[in-house]
Amino acid sequence: MDDLPQPVTEPGTLADIRVGRRLRALRLEAGRSLADVAAQAGISVGALSQIERGVSSLKVRTIWPLAAALGIEPSLLIGDDEADNDIYCVRANRRRALPVHSDGVRKQLLSPPGATLTGMTVEIAPGGGTREAYAHSGHEFGYVMQGEAELVIDGTSYRLRTGDSFAFRSTLLHSFRNDGAELCVIIWVNTTKPSEVRGDE
Numbered sequence: 001m002d003d004l005p006q007p008v009t010e011p012g013t014l015a016d017i018r019v020g021r022r023l024r025a026l027r028l029e030a031g032r033s034l035a036d037v038a039a040q041a042g043i044s045v046g047a048l049s050q051i052e053r054g055v056s057s058l059k060v061r062t063i064w065p066l067a068a069a070l071g072i073e074p075s076l077l078i079g080d081d082e083a084d085n086d087i088y089c090v091r092a093n094r095r096r097a098l099p100v101h102s103d104g105v106r107k108q109l110l111s112p113p114g115a116t117l118t119g120m121t122v123e124i125a126p127g128g129g130t131r132e133a134y135a136h137s138g139h140e141f142g143y144v145m146q147g148e149a150e151l152v153i154d155g156t157s158y159r160l161r162t163g164d165s166f167a168f169r170s171t172l173l174h175s176f177r178n179d180g181a182e183l184c185v186i187i188w189v190n191t192t193k194p195s196e197v198r199g200d201e
Helices: 014-029 034-041 045-052 060-070
Strands: 096-098 105-109 118-124 139-146 149-153 156-160 165-169 174-177 184-190
Touching: 014 045, 014 060, 034 045, 034 060, 149 165
Parallel strands: none
Antiparallel strands: 096 105, 105 118, 118 184, 139 165, 139 184, 149 156, 149 174
16 A cells, blocks of 8 residues: 555655665565565554655664564665665665576676566676576566677577677576686566576576
8 A cells, every 4th residue: 555645744854765765665675565564563554654755763673673574684774875775776886696506607686676677787607507497487688798608598599699689588498608718798687576586597
């Protein structure tokens, strides 16, 4: 019920507004409702709504229950640097690394919390790639920024070079590998949430 009209209230400080936006972004990224997070953190829906809108400050005693409810470190809620990520923007020096289980693959999250699409940089070192073909829900798109890689979609192999792009349904079995001598960097966009992106993708 996040879209219901809210009472008109005086805005809080700039710091309160930043913290509120960050809290809302993290809640949206987790796919959680106001009521759900508020209940788990032991506060009222109204209180949580006011914090997210920057109307009231995030109290010290509330930080840890909210962080626990969202499954995050408390420090993610209280950073107030202007360069911090927010609901719309990710700074180049503030990208979050995504866990990877494949050899020679490194991923960083490009999309902000709460975004419908998950944008990543996927760096594939020479000899690196997925261990096996896999499939999942959603759709994906990619653009090769640097280097070369082999992408296999539904049994068909594609040799991708700098400037090439691709798109396919994620339900098709797919895998990738860099069998060249140069690092391959791909901008990869997925319709799944960061928490649902496989470590070998």
